[in-house]
Amino acid sequence: MNKIRVFIWTVLILFLQILVFNNINFSGNINPYVYITFIFLFPLNKNRFIILFCAFLYGLTLDFFSDTGGIHASSLLIIAFLRLYFIKLFFKKNNIDYLLFDLHTETFGQVFNYVVTLTIIHHFILFSLDNFSFQNMGTVLLNTLYSSVFTLTLYFAGSYILREKQLN
Amino acid sequence: MQQLIYFIQKYRYFLFFLLLQFIAINLVINNRSFHKSKFVNSANSFTGGFYNKINSITDYLHLNKENLLLINENLVLKNKVEKFSQLIAEIKSKKIDDTTSFKQRFYFIEGKIEKNQFGGNYNFLTINLGRKDSISNEMAVINSKGIIGITEHVSNNYSRVQSILNRNSKINARLKNSSYFGSLMWNGIDYNILQLLDIPRQAIIKSGDTIVTGGMSTIFPADIPIGKVIDTEEGSSIKRIVNIQLFNDMSNLKNIYVIKDFDKHEIMNLENNRNE
Numbered sequence: 001m002n003k004i005r006v007f008i009w010t011v012l013i014l015f016l017q018i019l020v021f022n023n024i025n026f027s028g029n030i031n032p033y034v035y036i037t038f039i040f041l042f043p044l045n046k047n048r049f050i051i052l053f054c055a056f057l058y059g060l061t062l063d064f065f066s067d068t069g070g071i072h073a074s075s076l077l078i079i080a081f082l083r084l085y086f087i088k089l090f091f092k093k094n095n096i097d098y099l100l101f102d103l104h105t106e107t108f109g110q111v112f113n114y115v116v117t118l119t120i121i122h123h124f125i126l127f128s129l130d131n132f133s134f135q136n137m138g139t140v141l142l143n144t145l146y147s148s149v150f151t152l153t154l155y156f157a158g159s160y161i162l163r164e165k166q167l168n
Numbered sequence: 169m170q171q172l173i174y175f176i177q178k179y180r181y182f183l184f185f186l187l188l189q190f191i192a193i194n195l196v197i198n199n200r201s202f203h204k205s206k207f208v209n210s211a212n213s214f215t216g217g218f219y220n221k222i223n224s225i226t227d228y229l230h231l232n233k234e235n236l237l238l239i240n241e242n243l244v245l246k247n248k249v250e251k252f253s254q255l256i257a258e259i260k261s262k263k264i265d266d267t268t269s270f271k272q273r274f275y276f277i278e279g280k281i282e283k284n285q286f287g288g289n290y291n292f293l294t295i296n297l298g299r300k301d302s303i304s305n306e307m308a309v310i311n312s313k314g315i316i317g318i319t320e321h322v323s324n325n326y327s328r329v330q331s332i333l334n335r336n337s338k339i340n341a342r343l344k345n346s347s348y349f350g351s352l353m354w355n356g357i358d359y360n361i362l363q364l365l366d367i368p369r370q371a372i373i374k375s376g377d378t379i380v381t382g383g384m385s386t387i388f389p390a391d392i393p394i395g396k397v398i399d400t401e402e403g404s405s406i407k408r409i410v411n412i413q414l415f416n417d418m419s420n421l422k423n424i425y426v427i428k429d430f431d432k433h434e435i436m437n438l439e440n441n442r443n444e
Binding site: 019025028029030031048049052053056059060063064065066067068069070071073074077078081129130131132136139 | 181182184185188189191192193194195196197198199200209210212214215218219222283285286287288289290291292294328356357358359419
């Protein structure tokens with residue numbers, strides 16, 4: 001995917017998150033946080049300043065709209081920072097491979113591991129910051145589980161549907 | 169010096185990450201405390217205006233339900249007007265010397281909710297009233313069925329309301345059939361159920377009792393309905409927790425009233441003087 005398409009997709013996903021996914025509130029307070037697709041779409045680069053700064057701004061925009069202080073900015077920043085380590089771990093890629101790297105061309109097992117790990121880390125930090133105390137840890141873990149399942153289902157369904165379209 | 173530059177160069181991404189993370193955590197902490205959240209909130213003109221545009225579309229879908237609510241409220245108010253007009257007619261037949269004691273204390277300003285939130289632990293609402301509608305901090309927000317929250321941050325056209333579904337929220341409430349009062353808080357679990365704490369042990373509470381605002385603060389006037397008692401969790405300690413089912417459905421709100429208290433400054437001055 002080229003850079004303009006990535007930009008359009010991330011903006012579109014941000015608005016979808018604000019207008020649709022933040023208002024689902026399935027059985028009380030379970031929402032999918034599909035906006036982390038930003039981290040998966042953002043092109044790999046050896047220089048990490050750009051993605052860190054963009055992730056911070058992206059999360060902060062969402063915080064402005066959902067009155068949450070800085071919890072989205074903080075949790076998105078952490079997975080933006082950890083992303084390259086997991087790419088090395090799961091895909092065994094080096095600096096040279098970054099330019100041609102595309103999640104669609106990798107095997108599903110590796111992509112699954114990578115996406116699931118980052119999603120669970122992000123959701124756990126997000127709910128811990130939202131809770132902001134060591135009480136109710138059970139609720140935090142349950143919320144992480146439910147929301148992760150929700151987000152991952154939407155992410156894989158979405159990426160599957162969109163990939164089919166590109167082939168035609 | 170060489171070592172320091174080498175260190176910075178080696179860990180430059182991590183240091184940049186720490187800097188941004190520090191800012192983010194700072195914003196999180198500021199957002200937790202009342203009145204301190206000056207920067208990140210949805211009451212500014214951009215986000216408020218955005219929600220305003222979206223709401224002007226979605227409003228049409230709920231017009232029927234809202235109309236029904238307003239008609240019901242009108243019915244109640246009309247009956248009250250009839251009752252009071254008779255009272256006034258009676259009073260007018262007598263002579264009144266002191267007109268100052270008949271002035272209005274509370275003033276209602278009508279508005280709409282731009283953004284509703286009830287999923288998290290610290291929920292806020294955005295309403296389409298701001299400084300231009302003479303809204304200020306710490307004013308009560310209610311609707312026809314019960315209380316909603318307290319205004320907390322005001323911009324020119326919008327304001328942010330701390331919902332009663334916020335773990336920082338603490339509202340004075342009492343039983344309708346007696347004068348025992350306690351404070352109404354939320355434990356963050358179910359958005360229909362709030363907790364009434366600090367109520368004296370000798371107060372007799374039965375399930376189904378109505379809870380109303382206490383009127384001990386300058387924010388909420390007395391006797392606004394809140395909800396009814398479901399059950400009480402009685403421990404061995406002094407702590408007694410009363411679970412309250414709200415009359416309001418907090419997930420489905422549209423039209424609201426903000427209450428302005430004309431006597432607020434007078435009462436505040438009085439209380440401050442006494443403390444000195």
